[in-house]
Amino acid sequence: MPDAPLPFFDAIVVGAGAAGLFCAGQAAQRGLKVLLVDHAEKVAEKIRISGGGRCNFTNRELDPRAPHKHFPGENPNFCRSALARYTPGDFIALVQKHGIPFHEKHKGQLFGDRSAEDFIRMLLAECAAGGVTHWQPCRVESVAHGADGYRLQTSRGEVRSRALVIATGGLSIPKIGATDFGHRIAQQFGLKVVPLRPALVPLTFDGGAGRRSPGWRVWRCRCALRPATRSSAWPSTKTCSSPTAA
Numbered sequence: 001m002p003d004a005p006l007p008f009f010d011a012i013v014v015g016a017g018a019a020g021l022f023c024a025g026q027a028a029q030r031g032l033k034v035l036l037v038d039h040a041e042k043v044a045e046k047i048r049i050s051g052g053g054r055c056n057f058t059n060r061e062l063d064p065r066a067p068h069k070h071f072p073g074e075n076p077n078f079c080r081s082a083l084a085r086y087t088p089g090d091f092i093a094l095v096q097k098h099g100i101p102f103h104e105k106h107k108g109q110l111f112g113d114r115s116a117e118d119f120i121r122m123l124l125a126e127c128a129a130g131g132v133t134h135w136q137p138c139r140v141e142s143v144a145h146g147a148d149g150y151r152l153q154t155s156r157g158e159v160r161s162r163a164l165v166i167a168t169g170g171l172s173i174p175k176i177g178a179t180d181f182g183h184r185i186a187q188q189f190g191l192k193v194v195p196l197r198p199a200l201v202p203l204t205f206d207g208g209a210g211r212r213s214p215g216w217r218v219w220r221c222r223c224a225l226r227p228a229t230r231s232s233a234w235p236s237t238k239t240c241s242s243p244t245a246a
Protein backbone atom coordinates (compact mmCIF):
# COMPACT_ATOMS: atom_id res chain seq x y z
CA MET A 1 0.00 0.00 0.00
CA PRO A 2 1.39 3.51 -0.81
CA ASP A 3 2.28 5.67 2.22
CA ALA A 4 -0.44 8.13 3.29
CA PRO A 5 0.50 11.70 2.23
CA LEU A 6 2.01 13.82 4.98
CA PRO A 7 -0.39 16.30 6.57
CA PHE A 8 0.03 19.68 4.86
CA PHE A 9 -0.78 23.18 6.20
CA ASP A 10 -0.43 26.64 4.71
CA ALA A 11 1.28 27.70 7.93
CA ILE A 12 2.60 26.01 11.05
CA VAL A 13 2.94 28.20 14.15
CA VAL A 14 5.28 26.81 16.82
CA GLY A 15 4.46 28.21 20.29
CA ALA A 16 0.96 28.79 21.67
CA GLY A 17 1.76 31.83 23.78
CA ALA A 18 0.46 35.36 23.22
CA ALA A 19 2.18 35.79 19.84
CA GLY A 20 1.49 32.29 18.48
CA LEU A 21 -2.19 32.26 19.44
CA PHE A 22 -2.74 35.70 17.97
CA CYS A 23 -0.86 34.92 14.76
CA ALA A 24 -2.60 31.55 14.27
CA GLY A 25 -6.06 33.09 14.79
CA GLN A 26 -5.39 35.99 12.40
CA ALA A 27 -3.90 33.78 9.67
CA ALA A 28 -6.70 31.22 9.91
CA GLN A 29 -9.39 33.90 9.77
CA ARG A 30 -7.79 35.13 6.53
CA GLY A 31 -8.44 31.69 5.03
CA LEU A 32 -5.18 29.85 5.68
CA LYS A 33 -5.07 26.26 6.92
CA VAL A 34 -3.08 26.64 10.15
CA LEU A 35 -1.50 24.21 12.62
CA LEU A 36 -0.55 25.48 16.09
CA VAL A 37 1.99 23.36 18.00
CA ASP A 38 3.21 23.71 21.61
CA HIS A 39 5.22 21.34 23.79
CA ALA A 40 3.63 22.43 27.07
CA GLU A 41 0.49 20.95 28.62
CA LYS A 42 -1.30 24.32 28.79
CA VAL A 43 -1.47 27.27 26.38
CA ALA A 44 -0.17 30.72 27.23
CA GLU A 45 1.23 30.12 30.72
CA LYS A 46 2.99 33.50 30.57
CA ILE A 47 -0.23 35.37 29.86
CA ARG A 48 -1.66 33.65 32.96
CA ILE A 49 1.01 35.27 35.18
CA SER A 50 1.28 38.55 33.26
CA GLY A 51 0.47 41.87 34.85
CA GLY A 52 0.21 40.27 38.31
CA GLY A 53 -2.45 37.86 36.96
CA ARG A 54 -4.54 40.62 35.31
CA CYS A 55 -2.57 41.04 32.04
CA ASN A 56 -1.25 44.46 31.08
CA PHE A 57 -2.48 44.00 27.52
CA THR A 58 -1.56 47.26 25.79
CA ASN A 59 -0.71 50.90 26.29
CA ARG A 60 -3.03 53.65 25.14
CA GLU A 61 -0.17 56.15 24.86
CA LEU A 62 1.76 54.27 22.17
CA ASP A 63 2.09 56.50 19.12
CA PRO A 64 1.09 54.31 16.13
CA ARG A 65 2.87 56.69 13.71
CA ALA A 66 6.17 56.28 15.58
CA PRO A 67 5.98 53.03 17.58
CA HIS A 68 9.77 52.63 17.48
CA LYS A 69 10.06 55.51 20.00
CA HIS A 70 8.80 53.12 22.69
CA PHE A 71 11.10 50.18 21.91
CA PRO A 72 14.73 50.43 22.93
CA GLY A 73 17.19 47.98 21.39
CA GLU A 74 19.69 47.63 18.59
CA ASN A 75 16.93 47.86 15.98
CA PRO A 76 14.00 49.91 17.31
CA ASN A 77 12.54 50.01 13.79
CA PHE A 78 11.93 46.24 13.94
CA CYS A 79 8.46 46.70 15.41
CA ARG A 80 7.54 49.62 13.20
CA SER A 81 5.52 48.08 10.40
CA ALA A 82 3.67 45.58 12.63
CA LEU A 83 2.67 48.17 15.22
CA ALA A 84 1.78 50.81 12.64
CA ARG A 85 -0.57 48.34 10.89
CA TYR A 86 -2.10 46.84 14.04
CA THR A 87 -2.41 49.56 16.67
CA PRO A 88 -3.31 49.50 20.39
CA GLY A 89 -6.73 50.79 19.22
CA ASP A 90 -7.19 47.65 17.09
CA PHE A 91 -6.38 45.42 20.05
CA ILE A 92 -8.67 47.40 22.38
CA ALA A 93 -11.48 46.90 19.83
CA LEU A 94 -10.84 43.13 19.89
CA VAL A 95 -10.94 43.07 23.71
CA GLN A 96 -14.20 45.04 23.64
CA LYS A 97 -15.66 42.68 21.01
CA HIS A 98 -15.09 39.82 23.49
CA GLY A 99 -16.75 41.81 26.31
CA ILE A 100 -13.64 41.82 28.53
CA PRO A 101 -13.80 44.59 31.16
CA PHE A 102 -10.57 46.57 31.65
CA HIS A 103 -9.18 49.70 33.27
CA GLU A 104 -6.27 52.12 32.87
CA LYS A 105 -3.70 52.13 35.68
CA HIS A 106 -1.19 54.84 34.92
CA LYS A 107 0.53 56.32 31.86
CA GLY A 108 -1.85 54.56 29.48
CA GLN A 109 -1.29 51.01 30.83
CA LEU A 110 -4.42 48.89 30.32
CA PHE A 111 -5.18 45.87 32.55
CA GLY A 112 -8.07 43.41 32.67
CA ASP A 113 -10.49 43.94 35.57
CA ARG A 114 -10.84 40.23 36.36
CA SER A 115 -8.12 37.82 35.31
CA ALA A 116 -5.58 37.15 32.57
CA GLU A 117 -7.66 34.02 31.80
CA ASP A 118 -10.09 36.34 29.96
CA PHE A 119 -7.37 37.12 27.40
CA ILE A 120 -6.40 33.47 26.96
CA ARG A 121 -10.06 32.57 26.30
CA MET A 122 -10.27 35.45 23.81
CA LEU A 123 -7.21 34.25 21.85
CA LEU A 124 -8.45 30.64 21.86
CA ALA A 125 -11.85 31.82 20.60
CA GLU A 126 -10.12 33.73 17.77
CA CYS A 127 -8.24 30.52 16.83
CA ALA A 128 -11.45 28.49 16.96
CA ALA A 129 -13.20 31.07 14.74
CA GLY A 130 -10.59 30.43 12.05
CA GLY A 131 -10.60 26.64 12.50
CA VAL A 132 -6.97 26.38 13.71
CA THR A 133 -5.75 22.79 14.23
CA HIS A 134 -4.10 22.51 17.64
CA TRP A 135 -1.44 19.90 18.58
CA GLN A 136 -0.55 20.14 22.28
CA PRO A 137 1.45 18.83 23.99
CA CYS A 138 3.62 18.17 20.94
CA ARG A 139 7.42 18.37 20.71
CA VAL A 140 9.10 19.67 17.55
CA GLU A 141 12.17 17.50 17.01
CA SER A 142 13.57 19.01 13.82
CA VAL A 143 12.82 21.55 11.11
CA ALA A 144 14.00 21.27 7.51
CA HIS A 145 13.38 23.53 4.53
CA GLY A 146 13.39 22.46 0.89
CA ALA A 147 11.72 23.07 -2.47
CA ASP A 148 8.41 21.74 -1.11
CA GLY A 149 8.39 24.10 1.91
CA TYR A 150 9.00 23.16 5.55
CA ARG A 151 9.08 19.65 7.02
CA LEU A 152 8.80 19.23 10.77
CA GLN A 153 9.45 16.03 12.70
CA THR A 154 7.25 16.14 15.78
CA SER A 155 6.23 13.79 18.57
CA ARG A 156 2.94 13.39 16.65
CA GLY A 157 4.63 12.55 13.35
CA GLU A 158 5.95 14.40 10.32
CA VAL A 159 4.09 17.43 8.95
CA ARG A 160 4.67 19.86 6.04
CA SER A 161 3.81 23.51 5.45
CA ARG A 162 4.33 26.38 3.06
CA ALA A 163 5.14 28.88 5.84
CA LEU A 164 6.58 28.49 9.33
CA VAL A 165 6.19 30.91 12.25
CA ILE A 166 8.43 30.54 15.28
CA ALA A 167 6.65 32.09 18.28
CA THR A 168 8.38 30.25 21.10
CA GLY A 169 9.03 33.40 23.15
CA GLY A 170 11.95 34.38 25.36
CA LEU A 171 14.05 32.41 27.82
CA SER A 172 12.47 33.54 31.09
CA ILE A 173 10.84 30.95 33.38
CA PRO A 174 11.74 27.56 31.81
CA LYS A 175 9.52 25.75 34.33
CA ILE A 176 6.45 27.07 32.49
CA GLY A 177 7.71 26.08 29.04
CA ALA A 178 10.35 28.62 27.94
CA THR A 179 13.16 27.22 25.78
CA ASP A 180 15.89 28.48 23.45
CA PHE A 181 14.13 26.85 20.47
CA GLY A 182 13.70 30.17 18.62
CA HIS A 183 17.38 31.02 19.00
CA ARG A 184 18.43 27.57 17.77
CA ILE A 185 16.17 27.83 14.71
CA ALA A 186 17.53 31.32 13.98
CA GLN A 187 21.07 29.91 14.07
CA GLN A 188 20.08 26.93 11.90
CA PHE A 189 18.78 29.32 9.21
CA GLY A 190 21.77 31.64 9.44
CA LEU A 191 20.01 34.60 11.08
CA LYS A 192 22.11 36.99 13.11
CA VAL A 193 21.44 36.68 16.85
CA VAL A 194 22.66 39.45 19.15
CA PRO A 195 24.32 38.37 22.42
CA LEU A 196 21.65 37.56 25.02
CA ARG A 197 21.32 39.59 28.21
CA PRO A 198 18.76 39.16 30.99
CA ALA A 199 15.90 41.66 30.80
CA LEU A 200 13.92 40.20 33.68
CA VAL A 201 15.76 39.29 36.86
CA PRO A 202 13.79 37.59 39.63
CA LEU A 203 14.36 38.68 43.22
CA THR A 204 14.38 35.76 45.64
CA PHE A 205 13.98 35.99 49.41
CA ASP A 206 14.95 33.80 52.32
CA GLY A 207 12.99 33.46 55.53
CA GLY A 208 9.88 35.40 56.50
CA ALA A 209 9.43 37.58 53.42
CA GLY A 210 9.28 34.54 51.12
CA ARG A 211 6.51 32.97 53.19
CA ARG A 212 4.05 35.79 52.50
CA SER A 213 1.23 35.27 50.03
CA PRO A 214 1.92 35.81 46.28
CA GLY A 215 1.21 39.18 44.69
CA TRP A 216 2.87 41.37 47.31
CA ARG A 217 5.22 44.23 46.41
CA VAL A 218 8.55 45.34 47.84
CA TRP A 219 8.68 49.10 48.11
CA ARG A 220 11.99 49.65 49.90
CA CYS A 221 14.78 47.19 49.41
CA ARG A 222 18.59 47.10 49.17
CA CYS A 223 20.17 45.58 46.06
CA ALA A 224 23.80 44.54 45.82
CA LEU A 225 25.31 44.28 42.33
CA ARG A 226 28.28 41.92 42.25
CA PRO A 227 30.58 41.60 39.22
CA ALA A 228 31.46 38.08 38.09
CA THR A 229 35.07 38.57 39.29
CA ARG A 230 36.14 39.93 42.65
CA SER A 231 38.80 42.18 41.12
CA SER A 232 36.70 45.34 41.09
CA ALA A 233 35.15 46.95 44.15
CA TRP A 234 31.92 45.26 45.21
CA PRO A 235 29.19 45.01 46.26
CA SER A 236 27.59 48.20 44.98
CA THR A 237 24.49 48.69 47.11
CA LYS A 238 21.46 50.76 46.14
CA THR A 239 18.27 51.54 48.01
CA CYS A 240 15.25 51.35 45.72
CA SER A 241 11.79 52.70 46.24
CA SER A 242 10.08 50.35 43.77
CA PRO A 243 10.69 46.96 42.17
CA THR A 244 10.94 48.62 38.75
CA ALA A 245 13.73 50.86 39.92
CA ALA A 246 15.53 47.78 41.25
Ligand SMILES: Cc1cc2nc3c(=O)[nH]c(=O)nc-3n(C[C@H](O)[C@H](O)[C@H](O)COP(=O)(O)OP(=O)(O)OC[C@H]3O[C@@H](n4cnc5c(N)ncnc54)[C@H](O)[C@@H]3O)c2cc1C
Nearest residue numbers: 015017018019038039040046050051056168169177179181
Ligand atom coordinates in the same frame (compact mmCIF):
# COMPACT_ATOMS: atom_id res chain seq x y z
C1 LIG B 1 6.21 37.51 35.26
C2 LIG B 1 5.98 38.12 33.91
C3 LIG B 1 4.97 39.07 33.76
C4 LIG B 1 4.73 39.64 32.51
N1 LIG B 1 3.72 40.57 32.39
C5 LIG B 1 3.47 41.10 31.17
C6 LIG B 1 2.35 41.99 30.98
O1 LIG B 1 1.59 42.28 31.91
N2 LIG B 1 2.15 42.51 29.73
C7 LIG B 1 2.97 42.17 28.68
O2 LIG B 1 2.72 42.64 27.56
N3 LIG B 1 3.99 41.32 28.83
C8 LIG B 1 4.25 40.77 30.03
N4 LIG B 1 5.29 39.92 30.18
C9 LIG B 1 6.09 39.60 29.02
C10 LIG B 1 5.39 38.42 28.36
O3 LIG B 1 6.17 37.28 28.58
C11 LIG B 1 5.16 38.63 26.89
O4 LIG B 1 4.47 39.82 26.63
C12 LIG B 1 4.38 37.50 26.23
O5 LIG B 1 4.01 36.46 27.09
C13 LIG B 1 5.30 36.95 25.19
O6 LIG B 1 4.52 36.12 24.39
P1 LIG B 1 5.21 35.12 23.40
O7 LIG B 1 4.08 34.42 22.68
O8 LIG B 1 6.25 35.79 22.60
O9 LIG B 1 5.98 34.07 24.32
P2 LIG B 1 5.43 33.09 25.43
O10 LIG B 1 4.20 33.61 26.06
O11 LIG B 1 6.61 32.76 26.28
O12 LIG B 1 4.98 31.79 24.60
C14 LIG B 1 5.91 30.90 24.03
C15 LIG B 1 5.24 29.56 23.87
O13 LIG B 1 6.11 28.72 23.16
C16 LIG B 1 6.14 27.44 23.75
N5 LIG B 1 7.43 26.81 23.46
C17 LIG B 1 8.66 27.16 23.91
N6 LIG B 1 9.58 26.33 23.42
C18 LIG B 1 8.93 25.43 22.63
C19 LIG B 1 9.37 24.33 21.84
N7 LIG B 1 10.66 23.98 21.79
N8 LIG B 1 8.43 23.64 21.15
C20 LIG B 1 7.12 23.98 21.24
N9 LIG B 1 6.65 25.01 21.96
C21 LIG B 1 7.56 25.74 22.64
C22 LIG B 1 5.94 27.70 25.24
O14 LIG B 1 5.41 26.54 25.89
C23 LIG B 1 4.94 28.86 25.20
O15 LIG B 1 3.60 28.41 25.23
C24 LIG B 1 5.53 39.29 31.40
C25 LIG B 1 6.53 38.33 31.56
C26 LIG B 1 6.73 37.75 32.78
C27 LIG B 1 7.81 36.69 32.91
